[in-house]
Amino acid sequence: MSARTDKMKVGMFIRPAGHHIASWRHPEGHADAGANFARMIEIAQTAERGLLDMVFCADTHSVFTAHEQGLHRLHYVAWIEPFTMLSALASYTKNIGLVCTASTSFEQPYTVARKFASLDLVSGGRSGWNVVTSGNATEALNFSNEPHKPKDERYRRGKEFVEIVQALWDSWDDDAFIRDKDACLFFDPQKMHMLNHHGEYFDVRGPLNVPRSPQGQPVLVQAGASDDGRELAAQTAEVVFTAHATIERAKAFYSDLKGRMARYGRDPDHLKIMPGLSITVGRTHAEAVEKQEQLDELLHPDVGVSLLSTRMGHDLTGFPLDGPLPDLPPNKVIGSRSDDAIAMARSKNMTIRQLYQWFARQRGHAGFVGTVTEVVDQMETWFKEEACDGFNFLAPVFPIGLNDFVDMVVPELQRRGLYRTAYEGPTLRDILGLPVPQSRYARDSAAREKATVSA
């Protein structure tokens, strides 16, 4: 194993009742969590007590399934809009990062730049944007019936979108606002930058009507794993959330993505790769397994089939649950995670039921079940063997799964020297060990000065 000296990063992937699809039915699950902000405060404060890097909210723009069967038995269909929630959570927390999703397919760059810069100001430098191109075909139906674009087009638009947002965040130099009452000078016009962007998908004049925020640039997070997704991440992302069920796949992804960064002149340490990880701990291995089985038993077959159908992009209703996955024609809308799951199901001869149970637990992410020692051993191996820089933690059931993590797993990670014992600083960049990017205009003028001197 490598002698890594950096610390493991751990995000908390928030989901109302929990990450197991049946979590809302668990005796200790909070079935009302999607509509109850007090639950979210409790979760965020517990994560902060455990010194986790960030609260991470995924998001979509539709009820999250393409298949109606069993829909009324699903809990993850309606919840508080994440941006609103994080803005409110900023007042209930002090250190933890606040990261949520905004889609490059359904939003506009100007409003996204404005919102995340504002969240950065509101939270004292803790905001991050999870850039997604949106892979769920039902979302387009809520946007004036625009057909869902194929993936390569979504990523082309996404790339232009991110470039604009980052440029808008540089609209004002750090010292642009003089606010000199006597001289009646509010800002220095030399330090305000127009954008005048004209591209394939967007025309944006700028500048942004939000002052420069504490981090300068909120942290850019990305979650696509296809070739297009990796390229966008290598070029722009500072955190990548990803889904790998095995260490081999995670290692291959890690070295591929970090290797791509050189092409863009980027330092591999400036990108933190954090696969999703579901953890179930028990005092004994048997107790942990029993906890997981208890949840599996709460999963209704209609929900399982609906979940799998959505993931596969094909309606699997009517196929025998204990039979194999049928041959599925290629589907352009679904992403790399479903392709991986199909390959796994075929190689292990999994039945439809086994595959939907697996998805219901961890949706293609890794899952560690066992004692604290067993779980932390695996986390340490993934970290030290460079399969990741940390994890995005998925609690099977909130709040108990998170409490177990904070009270049992974090102390063991700390004991082994793998994890922080205090927050490193006030901003998300401090916590993640990411540099503050210099404004492109400062970079340009430094380059101009250098050219003049050498000429």
Ligand SMILES: Cc1cc2nc3c(=O)[nH]c(=O)nc-3n(C[C@H](O)[C@H](O)[C@H](O)COP(=O)(O)O)c2cc1C
């Ligand atoms: C950990 C993780 C979180 C994600 N969060 C979201 C999300 O909040 N909203 C969304 O629409 N897609 C989300 N995605 C999907 C990706 O952004 C991407 O659209 C999908 O993986 C398909 O692209 P790909 O084939 O490049 O992976 C997430 C993916 C991962 C791995």
